[in-house]
Amino acid sequence: MKIHPKNNNLTRWPLRQYYFVGGMPEAVAAYAESRSFQAVSEVHNSIIDTYREDFPKYGNRRDLNRMLKVFNFAARNAGVKVKYSNISREEQSATLKKDLELLCMARVVSKVVHSHCSGLPLQASLNEKSYKLLFLDVGLMNAISGLNAQAISQMDDRKLINEGAIAEQFIGQHLQGLLSESPNRELTYWLREGRSSNAEVDYVVALSGEIVPIEIKSGASGSMRSLHQFMGEKQSRMAVRFDASLPSVTTVEAQITYGNQSKEVSYPLYSLPLYLVERLGDIVGAVSKKLVV
Structure with a gap:
């Protein structure tokens, strides 16, 4: 039928x-x-x-x-x-x-390989034993x-984004297209494995000289503990979240544990609808020019 x-x-x-x-x-x-x-x-x-x-x-x-x-x-x-x-x-x-x-x-x-994200290029600090897969x-x-x-x-939007691989695959294959002409085009992600809990950021890309962590998540910023941890440890100047909402920019205030100490973290979070992933390069480029060095 x-x-x-x-x-x-x-x-x-x-x-x-x-x-x-x-x-x-x-x-x-x-x-x-x-x-x-x-x-x-x-x-x-x-x-x-x-x-x-x-x-x-x-x-x-x-x-x-x-x-x-x-x-x-x-x-x-x-x-x-x-x-x-x-x-x-x-x-x-x-x-x-x-x-x-x-x-x-x-x-x-294709592989999405864990990078320690210690600096640019991201591929200089890979742990090739730890990787995820993207399908064609x-x-x-x-x-x-x-x-x-x-x-x-x-599927409702929250389940589609948070529980399935569809949104992550969608974003990943478009990031591959975005980086296709870059000499360092392999996709990377960040992972910190701890005794009691892990922290993982879906993708980390280098655009316009910025290290940009990317989360694909629907929900309040308080649920993004892994992104908070990354921003506190790596001190990137911006973070991106893809979800089903309209575009927005918010300043996130959070507290993390780093080096057995509590640390306050503050960073700009750019929330974008998934369909804007093809414009991510332009968006990061415009933001990077406005950020204070």
């Missing part, structure tokens, strides 16, 4: 249309011509089947079932720190690592994860 836009709430939210359709040219063309989500699903399935059929080309000795498991894991766990035991408890970590490296070389997935395309990711148009249309 065809799912026509007039029968689906997805048409009321263009951004959610993109979450479902994605940016693969054939999928975009199918939707532009037919306005049918079913037609898009057929394209997604065809592309996914093509990738799976290509697995034997990655190496004659590679186990195809294992490659398929790694492929599906990457799509269903975008934005999650990779632990090889979560992919398979039967396979050796070194073997799974090689499979992931092959998918990265084929540009089916948000539309394909959702197709593999079993999220159809109806499921995406029925």
